[in-house]
Amino acid sequence: MALLVVEERFSPAIDVNQVNPNADKLSPCLPTYGVTWVASYIANDGTRCICVYEAPDAEAVRRAYRTAGAPFEAVWPAKGMRA
Amino acid sequence: MLFACAARAGELGDNSPALRMVRAWTRERRSREIRIAPLDREATERLARSVCSEVDAMRVFSESEGNPFFALEIARALGAGTDRIPDTIHAERIDRLDEHGRELVPWLAVWGRSFSPDRLPAVTELTAANVVAGIELLERHGVVRAHDALTYDFAHDVIRRAALQRVSAPRRRMMHLRIARALAEIEGVRGELAGDIARHAEGGGDAELCARACVGAGKHCLRLFAYEEAAAAIDLGCRHVARLPREARIRLHMRLLKLLEHPALRRVATRRSAEIARLCGEASEAGMASELSAGLHLLGWVHLAGGDFQSARKNAVRALDALLQRGQKDVIGLVEGARCLAILDIDVPRASAMFSDLSAFGDAAVETLSFQWGLGLVKQWEGDAQAALAALRKARAFARDARDHWAEFECLSTIAMIEIDDHKPAAVLALAGEFVPLAAKLGGGSEGAFAEALVALAQLASGDVGAGARVDQAARALERLDASFLLSYVLNGAAEITIARGDAAHARAQAERALTAASAVDRASEVARALALLAHASALEGIRAEAQRHLDAARSIAPERLSANARRILEYARRFMR
Numbered sequence: 001m002a003l004l005v006v007e008e009r010f011s012p013a014i015d016v017n018q019v020n021p022n023a024d025k026l027s028p029c030l031p032t033y034g035v036t037w038v039a040s041y042i043a044n045d046g047t048r049c050i051c052v053y054e055a056p057d058a059e060a061v062r063r064a065y066r067t068a069g070a071p072f073e074a075v076w077p078a079k080g081m082r083a
Numbered sequence: 084m085l086f087a088c089a090a091r092a093g094e095l096g097d098n099s100p101a102l103r104m105v106r107a108w109t110r111e112r113r114s115r116e117i118r119i120a121p122l123d124r125e126a127t128e129r130l131a132r133s134v135c136s137e138v139d140a141m142r143v144f145s146e147s148e149g150n151p152f153f154a155l156e157i158a159r160a161l162g163a164g165t166d167r168i169p170d171t172i173h174a175e176r177i178d179r180l181d182e183h184g185r186e187l188v189p190w191l192a193v194w195g196r197s198f199s200p201d202r203l204p205a206v207t208e209l210t211a212a213n214v215v216a217g218i219e220l221l222e223r224h225g226v227v228r229a230h231d232a233l234t235y236d237f238a239h240d241v242i243r244r245a246a247l248q249r250v251s252a253p254r255r256r257m258m259h260l261r262i263a264r265a266l267a268e269i270e271g272v273r274g275e276l277a278g279d280i281a282r283h284a285e286g287g288g289d290a291e292l293c294a295r296a297c298v299g300a301g302k303h304c305l306r307l308f309a310y311e312e313a314a315a316a317i318d319l320g321c322r323h324v325a326r327l328p329r330e331a332r333i334r335l336h337m338r339l340l341k342l343l344e345h346p347a348l349r350r351v352a353t354r355r356s357a358e359i360a361r362l363c364g365e366a367s368e369a370g371m372a373s374e375l376s377a378g379l380h381l382l383g384w385v386h387l388a389g390g391d392f393q394s395a396r397k398n399a400v401r402a403l404d405a406l407l408q409r410g411q412k413d414v415i416g417l418v419e420g421a422r423c424l425a426i427l428d429i430d431v432p433r434a435s436a437m438f439s440d441l442s443a444f445g446d447a448a449v450e451t452l453s454f455q456w457g458l459g460l461v462k463q464w465e466g467d468a469q470a471a472l473a474a475l476r477k478a479r480a481f482a483r484d485a486r487d488h489w490a491e492f493e494c495l496s497t498i499a500m501i502e503i504d505d506h507k508p509a510a511v512l513a514l515a516g517e518f519v520p521l522a523a524k525l526g527g528g529s530e531g532a533f534a535e536a537l538v539a540l541a542q543l544a545s546g547d548v549g550a551g552a553r554v555d556q557a558a559r560a561l562e563r564l565d566a567s568f569l570l571s572y573v574l575n576g577a578a579e580i581t582i583a584r585g586d587a588a589h590a591r592a593q594a595e596r597a598l599t600a601a602s603a604v605d606r607a608s609e610v611a612r613a614l615a616l617l618a619h620a621s622a623l624e625g626i627r628a629e630a631q632r633h634l635d636a637a638r639s640i641a642p643e644r645l646s647a648n649a650r651r652i653l654e655y656a657r658r659f660m661r
Contacts, residue, residue, distance in 0.1 A: 032427070057565045063426075066493075
């Protein structure tokens with residue numbers, strides 16, 4: 001399994017205290033494509049979000065997003081980095 | 084004459100004569116205030132041993148936190164062979180409080196070390212004014228102290244334990260239950276309070292609330308990266324569900340175990356896989372299709388995480404079986420499930436049978452984007468190009484009407500793939516005017532690179548020699564995008580054209596890259612295609628042993644997992660070898 005990062009952008013900005021509006025749409029699609037959510041980070045102004053997943057490859061994540069009708073800016077494979 | 088007086092700062096206000104005396108001495112500069120810090124470990128141990136030489140002095144220090152009175156009382160109790168907190172501590176700190184303070188202390192003790200005063204009125208039925216007065220009193224007497232801007236804490240845990248000892252077991256249970264239910268009503272069983280609700284529900288004997296709160300607590304912990312705590316919440320919840328009626332138990336147990344899908348809990352999930360399988364069996368017996376489906380997905384994930392693609396696929400199919408039990412009302416769900424089997428190349432013969440069965444539901448199933456799209460993929464896999472193209476064109480029209488650009492692109496790109504496999508590059512180039520602009524609309528994805536690759540492949544197949552570089556460029560873009568299946572398809576396609584022109588070395592390099600990419604995502608048909616092309620290239624170069632090795636590897640793939648196109652190329656390589 002690889003580590004994948006998804007960049008999301010919201011316009012208008014979303015409420016940072018609420019659940020990501022894509023979460024409900026995505027949750028049934030992610031397991032279908034073998035994708036597992038790891039973590040999400042939302043910018044304080046609610047305009048950008050980074051979601052981290054584990055998946056067989058980046059395309060599996062893209063397909064899960066496309067199937068769910070959830071927009072994204074980019075999906076890229078990543079690895080952990082020492083601080 | 085020298086007087087030495089000791090008092091807790093906040094308590095001087097309760098004694099007017101003493102306060103007046105201290106103020107007068109201060110005004111006349113005749114007093115000196117010495118703030119006494121807690122005793123250090125060594126001093127506490129010395130003090131403890133002064134009353135009992137054999138006492139566990141470390142324990143006295145940790146429980147008394149350096150308070151000399153507590154240290155002496157605890158040392159005496161331990162010396163007398165009891166673990167009970169001495170009643171003298173309760174008497175010294177709590178019994179002398181007024182009614183407001185005494186009423187509040189048992190609730191705070193049952194609540195735990197850290198509590199939020201704004202929630203106390205709802206839990207205790209004390210008025211907000213009484214709670215404020217009580218807290219102010221307890222703070223002044225050094226029973227509680229502010230922990231942060233929102234919460235208070237007992238100044239010493241030993242005071243809390245002393246107070247808790249005075250609460251009888253049945254009353255304690257009732258108070259836990261009341262706290263759990265009040266908190267659940269205020270906040271719901273989610274977020275940061277969920278863990279507290281679970282703990283109090285456990286203390287109050289409400290197994291159902293405890294398990295529900297554990298689901299919320301587990302989710303909250305995962306959001307905070309507190310994985311051990313998440314696993315502990317799941318464990319606590321699983322222990323309590325056993326006491327629930329069957330259906331409620333299965334439902335809650337599955338919700339708890341579903342949290343194990345988080346990658347950080349993979350080891351826990353693997354350790355509990357027998358429990359997940361057992362629960363799937365119970366859900367199946369109880370006819371609970373959603374729970375069975377969820378459990379099988381989870382089992383699939385456990386296998387997938389362990390690299391066991393076969394078991395993962397088997398569980399995905401069984402999850403679909405579970406959905407089938409629900410019948411007609413979920414016809415769209417079944418169509419979606421069948422389409423997923425086809426898209427993911429999981430069990431295409433099964434998907435084919437499902438589409439055949441689903442057509443009995445009439446237009447509700449058939450006249451949908453998912454049905455036509457899935458059917459098109461199945462027919463492509465089966466090698467029935469005409470039926471595949473008809474279904475995909477219909478699906479494309481549904482997608483266009485619904486303004487679903489991605490679905491429309493997928494249908495068009497699959498049509499292009501069928502035309503390429505059918506050696507009709509001109510048809511692909513004619514279609515490019517439609518799928519290339521669509522790909523451009525889908526920002527951020529792999530569609531642009533794949534569209535370029537399809538056009539370049541068609542140009543290469545049409546005899547445009549310069550298109551080879553464009554295929555390589557598009558393949559590198561797909562590689563960078565980590566789109567393994569698409570990359571393997573493009574490279575296999577390129578290798579097939581290259582080999583037909585007799586360039587075995589180049590074809591071999593392309594097929595080797597295709598094999599790596601297809602293997603990474605376990606796409607059997609593309610793996611077999613790459614192996615067949617490698618065998619063909621090796622045979623062309625006269626390396627028969629290597630060619631045979633590739634063919635043997637391709638033969639080891641179960642034939643029912645191979646598309647008609649993969650079987651055709653494999654058969655061609657075999658005949659070429661002969």
